[in-house]
């Protein structure tokens with residue numbers, strides 16, 4: 001029985017890049033996202049270029065416990081084990097917290113935090129002898145962010161959680177790396193935001209291919225955290241050292257201007 005690389009959010013910009021980089025390395029893939037059609041066409045596209053790997057897909061809405069359980073049933077019925085778990089799925093609602101609907105508060109927590117942690121737990125129970133875990137958090141998790149508060153908090157949760165897990169599992173042949181990208185050129189609205197940030201955006205942003213390739217290398221070295229790009233590494237240290245009130249004021253001024261939802 002072959003072992004697999006699990007990729008959530010495979011139908012999005014960063015997940016797709018991880019799927020391609022993993023296929024290039026000859027990894028068998030288990031890809032997921034909500035859209036069966038998009039998963040099917042990604043599988044067909046990858047198989048054309050990498051005919052020697054096995055690709056399985058399962059459409060699952062990660063906010064839905066039953067849908068996650070159905071995916072785990074499928075995994076068990078097919079005797080699938082994981083040598084790599086790549087948690088990419090996430091949603092980025094950006095607005096003042098009091099402008100959220102109650103549904104959107106839960107939606108963001110469920111996709112970014114609940115689904116990532118519960119799936120990691122379930123998939124680690126179905127792991128191969130040696131396993132790598134990569135989770136896409138964000139630079140937004142490095143500090144509290146007014147007007148991006150809940151996204152930032154869910155991503156901070158992932159940083160703390162996977163950093164602890166790295167330590168807990170290091171004697172069990174499980175490598176755990178949490179990745180904290182700045183901007184990544186994926187959806188058109190994100191590309192526009194990066195461009196609107198001018199020099200800052202140019203210095204911070206990376207391509208999805210860069211993030212995927214470097215993250216797959218970082219986990220091999222068992223890095224606890226990986227921050228793509230020199231500017232973002234520098235920013236991370238500045239944010240840790242600068243007085244909190246100044247950081248909060250600076251972030252609030254920039255992020256107050258942006259308001260967008262996720263679906």
Ligand SMILES: NC(=O)c1ccc[n+]([C@@H]2O[C@H](COP(=O)([O-])OP(=O)(O)OC[C@H]3O[C@@H](n4cnc5c(N)ncnc54)[C@H](OP(=O)(O)O)[C@@H]3O)[C@@H](O)[C@H]2O)c1
Pocket residue numbers: 008009010011012013014015032033034035038060061062063088089090091092111136137138139180181182183184185186187190263
């Ligand atoms: N782009 C950036 O600038 C940036 C920077 C730092 C961190 N990140 C993080 O990187 C990850 C991917 O970002 P991206 O830019 O590639 O975004 P994207 O293109 O919007 O992709 C998001 C992925 O998450 C999946 N997803 C969303 N809600 C889901 C749900 N309820 N159930 C199952 N899957 C769901 C989407 O699948 P379907 O829509 O097909 O269901 C899609 O595959 C996110 O966690 C994001 O927070 C992004």
